[in-house]
Amino acid sequence: MQSALVIANPAAGRDSSRVRPEDVARRLEAAGAAVELVLTEHPGHARGLAAAAAAPGGPGTVVSVGGDGTVHDVAHGLVHGGAPDRRPVLLVLPGGTGNSFHRELWGDRSWRSTLDEALAGAPTRRIDLARIEETGNLAVLGACSGVVAQALVTVRGVTGVAGRDRYAVAVAETLRDFRPYPGRVLVDGEVVHEGATVLANVGGGRRRGGRFLLLPGSVLDDGLLDVCVVGAGIPLGDLPRLALDGGHVDRPGVVCARGRHITVERTDGHPLVFEQDGELVGGGGTRYTLDVLPGALPVLAAR
DSSP: OOEEEEEEOTTOOOSTTSOOHHHHHHHHHHTTOEEEEEEOOSTTHHHHHHHHHTSTTOOSEEEEEEOHHHHHHHHHHHHHHSOGGGOOEEEEEEOSSSOHHHHHHHTTOOHHHHHHHHHTTOOEEEEEEEEETTTOOEESSEEEETHHHHHHHHGGGOOSOOHHHHHHHHHHHHHHHOOOEEEEEEETTEEEEEEEESEEEEESOSEETTTEESOTTOOTTSSOEEEEEEOTTSOGGGHHHHHTTTTTTTSTTEEEEEESEEEEEESSSSOOOEEETTEEOOSOOSEEEEEEEEEEEEEEOOO
């Protein structure tokens, strides 16, 4: 690793054990890399920094220090900032609360173990991303309708608990009053689900919210998107427990499929509550279509 740009979100993480960006920079410099460290100052800052790094003459590696939101912005900037054959490789260190994307690539390794393995010569994988046609935005981990998206509305009012536990509380509160919506899901033009819908999760990433294994069979670099649709066959109160280890996929009313072009829609004309990488998608649309971008992002990952 000859040169690296470290993009760190100082607001990410909530506990005393979180990664210190200065420590990351020092470790990289000790390994002989030329390092630039930038702390993000406003929304969209990480995206702009990554886009500039993807231009000719930029660093060979971009290090994202933060949570899944930081990874989303950095990945978006890298993909839109330069040609596919000149993109810096991305190294993700876990500096947030959920850290779902880091877990996809590195399991439960600490940031120190991750960095040490990366410096020792970890392989590069070119992972797939999803593009939402209606907005042009990219999804790194995935996008979801229904209860997962609605929980992002609920979480705004959850106090007294932080991190992954805060989102788990929001999911539980959402499920108490949630009613499945009338929906339809198409994969490469074929209807795979139509009717009462609790959620439809589309992605590459297996986990959402740091702990829920919604797409246990998904592979980040197979050139396809996975979708899991949960209908009304599972008691809502059982869903969080089942989703912790992927136990929901074999239950009645659950459909899993794989393809290059996936459409999620609400069929009664009301807006579909939809999120991508943990951020609600605005605009009040009734349908969203995701296309796979095969091998769009080079990342360092565990062997």
